[in-house]
Amino acid sequence: MKRNYRVRLALAVCFLIVCMAAAYAAHALLPASVPRGVEPRHDLTEAEKVTIAVFERASPSVVQIAGNVEEESAKRAKEEEGTKSASGIVWDAAGDIVTNDHVVMNAGDITVRFASGEIVKAKTVGIAANYDLAVIRVGDRDHLPPPITVGTSADLKVGQFAYAIGNPFGFDLTLTTGVVSALKRRLPSNGGREIAGVIQTDAAINPGNSGGPLLDSSGRLIGVNTAIVSVGGSSAGIGFAIPVDIVNRIVPQLISTGRVPAPGIGIEAASEALATRLGIDGVVVVRSLPGSPAARAGLRGMDPARRKVGDIIVGANGKPVRGLGDLTDELDRVGVGGRVQLTIKRGSRDISLGIDVIDVDRP
Numbered sequence: 001m002k003r004n005y006r007v008r009l010a011l012a013v014c015f016l017i018v019c020m021a022a023a024y025a026a027h028a029l030l031p032a033s034v035p036r037g038v039e040p041r042h043d044l045t046e047a048e049k050v051t052i053a054v055f056e057r058a059s060p061s062v063v064q065i066a067g068n069v070e071e072e073s074a075k076r077a078k079e080e081e082g083t084k085s086a087s088g089i090v091w092d093a094a095g096d097i098v099t100n101d102h103v104v105m106n107a108g109d110i111t112v113r114f115a116s117g118e119i120v121k122a123k124t125v126g127i128a129a130n131y132d133l134a135v136i137r138v139g140d141r142d143h144l145p146p147p148i149t150v151g152t153s154a155d156l157k158v159g160q161f162a163y164a165i166g167n168p169f170g171f172d173l174t175l176t177t178g179v180v181s182a183l184k185r186r187l188p189s190n191g192g193r194e195i196a197g198v199i200q201t202d203a204a205i206n207p208g209n210s211g212g213p214l215l216d217s218s219g220r221l222i223g224v225n226t227a228i229v230s231v232g233g234s235s236a237g238i239g240f241a242i243p244v245d246i247v248n249r250i251v252p253q254l255i256s257t258g259r260v261p262a263p264g265i266g267i268e269a270a271s272e273a274l275a276t277r278l279g280i281d282g283v284v285v286v287r288s289l290p291g292s293p294a295a296r297a298g299l300r301g302m303d304p305a306r307r308k309v310g311d312i313i314v315g316a317n318g319k320p321v322r323g324l325g326d327l328t329d330e331l332d333r334v335g336v337g338g339r340v341q342l343t344i345k346r347g348s349r350d351i352s353l354g355i356d357v358i359d360v361d362r363p
Contacts, residue, residue, distance in 0.1 A: 050217050054163050055175045057219040060115045061090040061148040062212055064167045065099055065122075065136070067107030087166035087212030088112065088136070089148045089221065091251060095138040098251055099211030100226050101127045101190055104134045112138050114145060115173060126254030130191035130262055131246060132226050135254040148213060151220030153199065153243035156180055164203040164225055164239070166212030178203030178237075186325050187227060187240055191262070191361075194325040196332075197243045199223045205239030214241040223247075263331040264360030265340065266292020267299060272323050282314040282345065283327050293356040300346065314350075315343030331357055 044052070065088045088099040097112060104110060110122045125135040138144075157180065164176045182200035189195050201214060205228050214223035223241030253260045270284035278284070287301035288294040300310040313321050316330040317340060334340050336359045344351045 050161075051163065051175070051177060054215055054217065054219045055165065058148065058163075058213060058215055058221075059165055059173050059175075060145040062115065062165045062167075062173060063088045063090065063097060063145075064113040064170075064172050065097075065103055065110065065211060066113070067104060067110045085167060085170050085208055086210045087208065087225070089211070089213050089224065090145050091135070092147050092255075093144060094255075095144060096125065096251075096255055097122065097136050097138065098224060098247065099134050099136065100224065101129050101132045101134045102226075103211045104136060105129075105190065110136055112136070113172070116145075126258035126260075128191075128250050128254060128260040130189050130193045131195055131250050131260070132187075132189050132242060133224065133247060133250050133254070135251060148221045149219060150248060151216055151218065151222050151244060153197070153222050153245045156183060156199065156216075156222060156243075158183060161217045162199075162201045162203050162222070163215040163217075163219075164201070164205055164209060164212060164241075165215070166205070166209035166225060168204075168206035168208040170208060174209075176204040181238070185240060193262070193328050195242060195246070196325055196329050197246065198226075199241040199243055201239050201241060202237040203239060204237075209239075221247075259361070261336045261359040262361035263328075263334065263336050263338075263357045265294045265297075265299075265331070265342075265355045265357060266360060267294045268301070269324050269327075270302070275323075278309065280309070280312055281322050282312040283321055283324055284309060285311045285313065292360075293358055297353045297355045299344070299353065299355070310346075312345040313342055314345050317341050 064085060066085045086099060086103040088097040091098045104124050104127065111119055112122045113119045120138045122136040122138045125137045127134040160180050162178050162180050166174060168174050178201050180199060181202050185198040185200050186194045186196055187198050199214065205225050209225045212225045213221050214225055216222050222244050224247055225239060225241045227240045228238065250260050266289040268286040270286050275284050285299055285301050288299045302308065302310045313327060315321055316327055319330060321327050331340060334357050336357055338357045339354055340357055342353050342355060344353055
């Protein structure tokens with residue numbers, strides 16, 4: 001009995017040894033671990049090729065702008081350590097760079113970082129707060145990136161592709177894509193006026209994209225990215241860009257004189273919220289500034305003591321005026337030195353007044 005037990009135990013041990021030897025041999029004979037085989041990539045789609053071409057063509061002309069925020073502004077700024085970072089566009093071979101007014105406003109020392117990584121100092125050449133545009137200039141350099149290719153915003157269509165390049169949150173040369181979501185939007189500016197004809201896009205625009213280009217599928221500049229509408233401050237699919245036709249009109253003036261005239265007639269207008277509460281369709285004149293063309297023409301303001309509304313501007317050169325934006329659009333079209341024919345509602349009467357257009361921002 002004991003002998004049979006020993007035989008069975010010996011056989012079991014032998015079987016275990018054989019199994020372990022087989023497993024070891026099988027492992028030893030396996031080929032060494034190697035990378036997986038690579039599946040060949042299919043051809044890029046036409047849409048991908050267009051996107052790549054847009055980025056490769058335009059990105060060298062996009063720069064990162066950094067400025068030290070002055071102490072009082074730094075208290076309000078959310079950027080860390082009082083430094084604000086944004087984007088800019090190489091405009092010409094003279095070293096002029098286009099960005100937003102709010103990017104350089106209250107900025108001290110300004111530095112520019114090119115796509116090559118080179119960092120240089122820059123100075124402010126001119127600002128146009130009414131259009132949220134500014135021009136800065138870098139010092140003499142032997143090799144400037146090519147100026148951005150300029151297109152037009154006059155023939156834009158809702159639904160066409162749009163491409164934004166910038167430096168969101170400090171991450172340089174970031175490309176986002178989308179479409180032109182809407183046209184002829186209006187945005188308030190730091191100068192107290194409205195920017196007309198603004199482009200709305202769903203290409204992601206975040207803090208740091210300000211001043212960067214919005215491009216069409218040919219890689220042409222169609223707008224300068226300026227703002228987002230968002231509860232949390234990040235992109236929510238609603239971004240805005242100043243149309244390039246405005247940029248192309250304003251920037252040469254900033255380069256030449258450092259400022260842009262602000263066509264006006266010398267009135268203080270009531271807010272559109274007040275006009276809406278009063279059920280008024282037009283621009284409510286609060287007062288005419290002393291010595292202004294409006295005062296000389298006899299434009300009447302409100303009478304607070306009697307709680308009486310004064311003149312209401314309802315037309316300009318035969319075009320309806322339903323808000324301040326309509327009036328400033330026509331004044332911009334007429335320009336400083338021109339004359340505008342206003343239709344005024346005065347009580348129950350409609351009267352017509354010809355008023356000279358002046359530069360209301362000139363000291």
